[in-house]
Amino acid sequence: MEQVPSTPGFDAGTYGQSFADVYDTWYPTERSTHNAVTRLNSLSLQALQNSPTAGTGTASEPRAARGAARGARLLELGIGTGRLALPLAEAGFEVHGMDSSGAMLEQLRLKPRAAEIALTLGDVADRAAWPKGPFDLVLAAFNLLFNLSEEGAQASLFLSAAQALAPNGLLVVEAFIPAPLEVNERRLSVKEVTAESVVLIATAATASTGEVTGQHIELRDGQPVRLRPWRIRVATPTQLDELAAAAGLELQERHSDWSGTAFDPQGTAHVSVYRLRPSQA
Structure with missing residues (x-):
């Protein structure tokens, strides 16, 4: 065998080593990817409207006015083969991606537009490995958070995200409800x-x-x-909220999917958006 x-044993790169060669076949791009890009566009506009960097466009065209994603700095944790990152880059985001699997990143680098994404090989549970912020959005999609299986690793991600966010930045978590x-x-x-x-x-x-x-x-x-x-x-939405609170974050909104379906505690999944508490911003 x-x-x-x-x-x-297992380490931060186990998942990527196991699935890099079949990931795109087993988990192809689907409608939810388009919905995610649309939703993240909307959230980026919200983050940029009152951002200290909102005026980095021309004097007559502030950054937030040039389109939701245009110029927004987004860090995707567990970027994998680029299922979300590539369409986000095409939408105008300045995309940074981090993954603990070199095999996953190699698959991504083979794809068109991959050169537009700043890639970092490192463990997302290690704050020292993160690329330099601040970021308008930090994204942990497709159950990335649950792949942090070591005790304390999920708490570390929330703390690192809080430190990496711009004052009006948002942490977006997609996960299933166990x-x-x-x-x-x-x-x-x-x-x-x-x-x-x-x-x-x-x-x-x-x-x-x-x-x-x-x-x-x-x-x-x-x-x-x-x-x-x-x-x-695995962790319930309530447990994730507790980790967020300990990191100085608070829940802004929660839906059942990227299209904005009302959250159902008895459902199967959630997309949760966290912001810095006013005292932390």
Whole structure:
């Protein structure tokens, strides 16, 4: 059996090493990507309207008036292969991206317009590795926050974001709403069955910590079994709000998706927007 990564255990780059070669195939661009760009455009205008840098355009054309994204500095954490970053750059954002996986960044660099994005290889839980701010928007999309599975890593991200934001900047988090975990829960499910392959997902969860360890098991006729390991630490929206508050942030708004559907606590996902508390701005 082939196992990725080659070193024992899990680290910040495990997810990228496991999925970089199949990420775009398994998680293609979809309608939600367009909705995300549209929503982030709107949020950037909000962040820029009262920003100290709003006047960096011409005297008759302040930055916030030239279009929502035009000139807004956005940092995407866990940029991956650029599913969001590339259309954001095309929309006019000044995009900075950070990822702990060199394999993911290599996939991104092969794509058109990738040269327009400033890329940083580093662990998003390490504040010292972050690119220099301030940023109008900091984005943690597609469950990036849960990929920080080490204890304290999620709290570190909130603290780092608070320090990296411009005074009117916003932290935007997209995540699923976890179902309650059973004690020592173990599951095996089928992700995909095609004529060429079968992909299974095996998971083991620890309810007391919210930690879920998993393997995507890829079976192809005549080829070695491919194991794609990952580990996450899930948190409820309320728990994320507590981490934000400890970092000097407060919830500005929360919806169920990028299109602005009203938030449902019993739903499956949320997009949450945090701002600096007035005393922190």
